[in-house]
Amino acid sequence: MIEARLLTKVFRDKKRGEIRGADKVSFRVEPGMIYGLLGANGAGKTTTLRMLGTLLKPTGGSASVAGHDVVAEPDRVRANIGFLAASTALYARLTAREMIAYFGRLYGMDERTLRARIGALSEELDMGDFLDRRCDKLSTGMKQKTSVARTIVHDPQVLIFDEPTLGLDVMTARAIVQFVRQCRGRGKTVIYSTHVMSEAEKLCDVVGIIHEGALRAEGTLAELRARTGEADLEESFVKIVTGGAAA
């Protein structure tokens, strides 16, 4: 489970002064649920997710992931999450197998379990043809599969996806969406950040709309449509971020 309570992050910039990357963001994600975090570029999605992933320390509020506080127990939080972002890349000079194994070892997996897990993931994600190929020789789709395998090598309870389909072709993006859906089916707690409305419509059980660092609205797709009076999620989103509808 993920719980964010008034989660706030303030950045201090010499030129621009104080910037509120996330402003009192609160939400809760239960196991077996996909929570969609929707927002335009720079809305505060990545900052919020980086705080949940313990990559950034909150300046206010609190959050817990899989029962562990993100500030007090960052190592335990990281041990229980799989974090996949468009910006999380692969080591070009390692093979896909070496990449997955490296992270497995960093997650504290023993060699025998790791070998078995890589075999299972290779089968599940159809990676057999390129498992021993260097990452810089892989196609975008192959790279993304390797990233997915890296993310779930330790079989985490919680999965955080930050715009995972950014820059991907249609087929690869579809494969990722399908994979995220499977994660829900396995009872994982999933947060999915995107600014692609169609993906959110296909995937998310609950959607939170974030704008200028603050969570402006939250609810199921049906609830958001009802609240804004719009049939289309994109229209609902625009209405909410431009102040046409209240949370």
Add this chain to the structure above:
Amino acid sequence: MNWHTIGTVYVKELRDTLRDRRTLISMIIVPTLFMPGLIFGMGKAASVIVSKAKAEIPRVMVIGGADSPGLRSELERSGRFRLEKALPDWRKLISEKRIRAAVEIPDGFEKALLAGSAPAVTLYDYEGELKSGLAVEQLRGFFTDLRDKATSRLLAERGLPSTIAHPFEVRQVNVAPPEKVGGNLLGGIIPYFIIFLCLLGAMYPAMDLSAGEKERGTMETLLCCPAARTDIVLGKFLMVLTGSLFAVGSSLASLAATLLLAAASIKAGGVGDGMLSIDPLGILGVLALIVPVAVLFSAGLFAIALFAKSLKEAQSYVTPMTFLVIVPVAIGVLPGIELNFHLALVPILNISLACKEMLSGVWHWGYIGVIFGSTALYAAVALAVCVKMFRSEGVIFRT
């Protein structure tokens, strides 16, 4: 600290580095080829240039001396000079290297010589120019021989023994063993290159493992895992240190091989051995003292490069470090600067001076202890800064 994590990060970085051509060049190829290239390449080039210059019969202009035809014909007969017709702009001709030197013979030189007075012959050259210097050396030799002959003749005419002009001989005998001579000859220059290569070996891995990782987007991937930041930074730091020590090791190994080969070829040539030999204990001393320097360089470079967002930015921060290192090392190479307590505390300069001493067989254990301790302390501070920076989200996610 979790040694399993540190080891995992280190092994991965080592594997990654060994697959990177650019790092291999800076870590292995350059240091290995540097010393032989320097000693054989530059030595060969210098020997070719000097041999060529020595083989040349210098063009020399004789100014004056019209009333001393004997001297002029003696100069011609010697076959050591190509005499040029006297021209008024001889100074310009020397500057333009159209003639190598000029000799000014005073009026009535031969007459004065016979009369037993001391006429002055003036030699003109272009100081610092090799061929001009060699021409003047030849002229000086010629006139010294001429003077000796004149002295002997004058003494014989007066019935005096020729030894009167040389009442005693002066001899010089070297008591230093060959490796000490070699140490003194090479001791100044070797630390300069070893310290520089120590920096060079750490430079690329430091940038690649920090700024490079940020630029490629793998840093965020790595920080998502539960490994402690301190363990990750230590694993990476050990790899940078390996690069630095490997560069030093390769250069010292190739230096040893080069010196052995050079000594063998000199011996075979009958010139004499020992000129290029170095005390092996001195090399070991350099190796021991270079370890804390390598730690200092590795941690310092890693911290600097970590601050950068990209490899390009890291290069712009790291390149000035080269000058910061070269200056104290170059000061240490200067003759006359000797190790004392205060200099033993100055980073890099202290190592340069101590290495120079060790290679020439001088061991100031007190200073060596101070140098080792102070450098280890600086290195520990640099490493602590490195760890602190790696834990700072402002540095890791700097925009």
